[in-house]
Amino acid sequence: MTEAEWLACVNPETMLDFLEGHCDLIESDDPAVWPVGRKLRLFAVGCCRHVGHLLTDPLSYHALEVTERYVDGFVTRDERVNAALAAGQATNELEGVDDGRYQAATAAYRTLDDIVGNFTDVVEAVDYAACVVARPASLAPDRNEGDYDSRRYNEAKRSEQSHQASLLRDIFNPFRPVTFLPEWRTSTVLALAAQMYESRDFSAMPILADALQDAGCTDEAILTHCRGPGPHVRGCFCVDAILGKS
Known part of the structure; x- marks a missing residue:
């Protein structure tokens, strides 16, 4: 990927694939020594906050706050695990709900679960966040329950993914490293x-x-x-x- 392609890209998965191949990863659960893991988690949080109006369960929203504190070293691993378990339970209780709340809760849960810097799981988390807006937008009143318009779905998802790509460009700067005096x-x-x-x-x-x-x-x-x-x-x-x- 060239710098021009990075700046024009609207697919966060493509950008994450590029970063995965060019980032020096450190295998550790400590976010203080895994900078890429910290930024990946904050990227996932940013995606979730953009659809935060569908995080109706306080345990799901709490997961985002715990994630932010965890990457800055203010939350222990045990506290993170307990918050993740609670967020996971909130997600399970929403399974089958078809208005975006289940996808939103799942995305929030995945930001806090065992994905410390794991690119594959971050892709899944932000994909759920994109589906939050895609699923409700695709539902048509003249269709049977459970049916959806695939064109509306894809358009809404692409729009959300474009926003996610912009978040990645805010967080990662792979082509022009900053030397701060x-x-x-x-x-x-x-x-x-x-x-x-x-x-x-x-x-x-x-x-x-x-x-x-x-x-x-x-x-x-x-x-x-x-x-x-x-x-x-x-x-x-x-x-x-x-x-x-x-």
Whole structure:
């Protein structure tokens, strides 16, 4: 895959296949020493949060919050396992429900289950997240119960996958690695990045670009990304670089 193909790709599975072949993976359950695993989990969380309106069970939504805390080292493995078991039970109780809630719960559960950096399982998790919007959109009132319109299904799924591809570009930057100079980490830059990471509100990214430029940053990959349309989520390669997160 070339850089132009990466920037134009709308299929997250294709992009994940490329990353799998070009990332240096470390076999460990500790997210602190498996940077790719951390970013993969945050990518899956970002996909799930985009369809969070269908995460009606609090245990499913809690799974996303536990995942985010786990990758930053604030949750033990036992706590993660217990939360995953609870989310799995919530998923089982929704099995057979045909309005997207089952797929949403399954996607949330898979972000927290034993997929520490496993590309195959992340693909499955984000595929479920894409199906969340595809299944309800495909249901037609003039069809029998259980029938669906495959064209509507595929169109809705492709639309969600395109958003997921944009999230991957926010989190992974395989063609233009960022070298972040210490002098760019002014108090303003650090405060902006930390506030956005904690709140998950990245609307101040253009302001962050201005603060970085004031600090002497001339890296076009960083400045362009901060001033771009987004979307941005936890794991954003610029915010991670500022905060020293792998």
